[in-house]
Amino acid sequence: MSLRKPLALLLVAGALAATSVAIAANAPAGAGGAAAAALPANADLSKIEGIPELEGADIVRGKRMFSSAGGNCLSCHGWDGDGTGKNPRSEGAAALLRESGLDAAGFIQIISCGIPGTPMPYHDSQAYKDDRCYGMVAADFEAGQEPHKGKSIKKDDIVNLVAYIMTSIQGKPKATYEDCVAWFEKSAEKACAFMKQ
Ligand code: HEC
Numbered sequence: 001m002s003l004r005k006p007l008a009l010l011l012v013a014g015a016l017a018a019t020s021v022a023i024a025a026n027a028p029a030g031a032g033g034a035a036a037a038a039l040p041a042n043a044d045l046s047k048i049e050g051i052p053e054l055e056g057a058d059i060v061r062g063k064r065m066f067s068s069a070g071g072n073c074l075s076c077h078g079w080d081g082d083g084t085g086k087n088p089r090s091e092g093a094a095a096l097l098r099e100s101g102l103d104a105a106g107f108i109q110i111i112s113c114g115i116p117g118t119p120m121p122y123h124d125s126q127a128y129k130d131d132r133c134y135g136m137v138a139a140d141f142e143a144g145q146e147p148h149k150g151k152s153i154k155k156d157d158i159v160n161l162v163a164y165i166m167t168s169i170q171g172k173p174k175a176t177y178e179d180c181v182a183w184f185e186k187s188a189e190k191a192c193a194f195m196k197q
Contacts, residue, residue, distance in 0.1 A: 040168040041182040047167045053104040054163045061157065062164025071111075071123055071153050071161065079183055079191075081169035094119070097169050107162040109133075112155075114147045121150030123158065 038060045048054045066073045077083045081097030102110065113133035114122035122128070128138040128147060138146060153161065175183075180192035 040164070042172060042179065043164075043167045045167055047170070048104070048163050051104045053108060054159055054166070057163030058160045059164050059167055062160035062162070063168065065153060065157050065161040066164055070157070071151050073161075076119065080175035080179065081165070081172075082174065097165060098172050098174070100165075100170055102170075104162055104166065107165060108158055111153070111158050111161060114150065116141065116147040117145060119148060121148040123150045123153040124155075125152040 040059065040063055043059055045059075048057065065071050067079070068074065076094040077097050078094075083094035083096045100107075110120065112122060112124040113127050114120045116134075116136070122133065124132070127133045128136060128141075131137055133147075141147065175195075177192060177195045180195050181188040184191040
């Protein structure tokens, strides 16, 4: 989508405008508010500028893919990527995504292919059917060592997810109660009660 679209069109486009990172980020405060508000409050778009793998990525949709409505990453990693298991929404030890040193290609590979031998599942529905993942197919693994299968996520949405993680989780300080409220929006009161001092 062009950045030079007239504002009136942006407003009419409504939800459509919210699907474009570029437009949401450039929407003037107030006028384009609806679109801008849908971006995670702490998103830092400069983190993914110029990364070819992530061109055209939709962070708002990426956040949805991280949630239980999408790839359900938060069930293990926590909504904030803290992965400590202290968060009641996390199922125990998972990598602390806030401190991950992966780049875009690394995230794409791990989300697509998982990490065999750990609970981190793969999300590419074709993984281990051919050798796209680490050159391995399912038959190459010994019984009990097979990679776990997660929810299937399309390539575009894996890219959206990575853009979300890199702008809104990786390198961020530990989340606060206010971050939690901003993340959960409508369900915040219940979801964030455990963080309230
Ligand atoms: C069943 C629990 C589970 C689910 C669901 C899950 N993960 Fe993981 N993930 C893990 C665990 C455990 C690790 C750490 C594996 C290890 O290295 O021991 C991990 C590691 C990772 C890593 C590697 C981080 C690093 O710096 O090495 C990334 C990236 C990641 N997960 C992203 C995701 C995303 C995105 C989703 C959702 C699409 C997701 N995970 C879903 C359990 C899970």
